[in-house]
Amino acid sequence: xxxxxxxxxxxxxxxxxxxxxxxxxxxxxxxxxxxxxxxxxxxxxxxxxxxxxxxxxxxxxxxxxxxxxxxxxxxxxxxxxxxxxxxxxxxxxxxxxxxxxxxxxxxxxxxxxx
Amino acid sequence: xxxxxxxxxxxxxxxxxxxxxxxxxxxxxxxxxxxxxxxxxxxxxxxxxxxxxxxxxxxxxxxxxxxxxxxxxxxxxxxxxxxxxxxxxxxxxxxxxxxxxxxxxxxxxxxx
Numbered sequence: 001x002x003x004x005x006x007x008x009x010x011x012x013x014x015x016x017x018x019x020x021x022x023x024x025x026x027x028x029x030x031x032x033x034x035x036x037x038x039x040x041x042x043x044x045x046x047x048x049x050x051x052x053x054x055x056x057x058x059x060x061x062x063x064x065x066x067x068x069x070x071x072x073x074x075x076x077x078x079x080x081x082x083x084x085x086x087x088x089x090x091x092x093x094x095x096x097x098x099x100x101x102x103x104x105x106x107x108x109x110x111x112x113x114x
Numbered sequence: 115x116x117x118x119x120x121x122x123x124x125x126x127x128x129x130x131x132x133x134x135x136x137x138x139x140x141x142x143x144x145x146x147x148x149x150x151x152x153x154x155x156x157x158x159x160x161x162x163x164x165x166x167x168x169x170x171x172x173x174x175x176x177x178x179x180x181x182x183x184x185x186x187x188x189x190x191x192x193x194x195x196x197x198x199x200x201x202x203x204x205x206x207x208x209x210x211x212x213x214x215x216x217x218x219x220x221x222x223x224x225x226x
Contacts, residue, residue: 107156
């Protein structure tokens with residue numbers, strides 16, 4: 001069955017430390033891959049996307065993600081976390097042959113401690 | 115460009131009532147998708163409209179319906195509301211040339 005897995009429900013990180021959020025997918029082919037961030041009571045903001053090409057993609061707010069086909073993973077990273085990065089992060093996939101329907105992971109809540 | 119707008123932002127209804135939510139996509143975007151977000155089920159795809167036609171549909175009962183107008187604005191309707199319909203309903207628009215979707219702030223529906 002097709003699925004998106006975010007293994008970590010909650011991560012706590014110190015301000016200034018690095019952050020890595022994991023995402024694994026199970027699809028028959030390479031899908032489109034996205035990371036979104038959601039602040040409390042807000043909608044989703046797109047951080048970055050992977051369609052094809054360079055497997056290391058840069059996004060907004062200093063985030064980057066690396067697509068690894070062999071591991072079916074698309075992990076999100078940030079070298080130095082700011083307090084404003086506290087939010088919930090969602091990995092999402094869209095099938096190349098079935099555009100405009102995104103399947104989301106369960107989300108990872110990031111807490112930033114001073 | 116203005117972003118995706120959703121109205122109303124908050125809504126309180128009672129069981130058995132019906133509700134209509136509205137979504138205005140980014141100017142020029144022809145695809146509008148709807149998602150339901152709940153603590154238990156997470157983000158789930160409801161349906162997607164493109165040029166006034168429903169192209170994709172998720173696994174929701176027939177009480178959930180939608181439509182899209184010629185100006186790409188979309189409405190979602192839920193009839194015979196149940197307590198479990200309490201959720202954040204998110205609308206997203208896309209230009210139609212890629213799978214990149216831009217989300218609105220959502221409508222928080224509470225069913226009492």
